Amino acid sequence: MADLLSDEEIEAQLPADWDREGDEIVRVYEFDDYLRGVNFAQMVGEIAEAQFHHPEIIIRYAGIEIRLTSHEEGGITENDIEMAELIESEHDA
Ligand SMILES: C[C@H](O)[C@H](O)[C@H]1CNC2=NC(N)=NC(=O)C2=N1
Numbered sequence: 736m737a738d739l740l741s742d743e744e745i746e747a748q749l750p751a752d753w754d755r756e757g758d759e760i761v762r763v764y765e766f767d768d769y770l771r772g773v774n775f776a777q778m779v780g781e782i783a784e785a786q787f788h789h790p791e792i793i794i795r796y797a798g799i800e801i802r803l804t805s806h807e808e809g810g811i812t813e814n815d816i817e818m819a820e821l822i823e824s825e826h827d828a
Contacts, residue, residue, distance in 0.1 A: 737805060737812035748816045750823050756802075758810045760819055764826055765798040772799045775826065782821050788814045790822075 740748070745755055753762045766772035776792050776799050783789045793800040801822060803815040 736808060737814050739805075739808055739810040739812060740816070745811050745816075748813075750816070750819050752823075753819050755811070759802045759804040760811060760815055761800065761802050762819065762822070763798050763800045769796055775799055778825050779822055782818070782825060786814070786818055786821065788818050790818060 745760070749755060749760060753760050755761075764772070764775060766775065773794060776794050779790065779792055779799070779801060788803075788805075791800075791802040793802070801819075803818050804810065805812040805814055
């Protein structure tokens with residue numbers, strides 16, 4: 736079990752373009768092609784399986800929303816920050 740991060744730690748470690756919403760960190764990735772978004776969601780799912788840390792993935796016509804929280808700990812942990820960083824690197828690849 737990872738430790739819950741403090742408000743200051745979350746603020747300091749949140750990757751660029753990610754927002755904090757209560758017990759979750761959130762990012763919307765916009766795509767101008769629906770199936771490119773679907774493909775990105777698939778890649779996020781593969782990262783989640785590899786990390787065994789699973790985001791909520793919302794597939795919309797205009798883009799993909801990723802919501803991360805650590806359910807077992809009941810808040811935001813290093814696992815969420817690490818997942819956000821891995822997803823960012825996948826998006827930038
Ligand atoms: C039993 C529990 O669901 C598993 O240990 C993993 C699976 N994936 C998970 N994903 C997320 N986001 N939070 C968890 O606490 C979590 N736990």
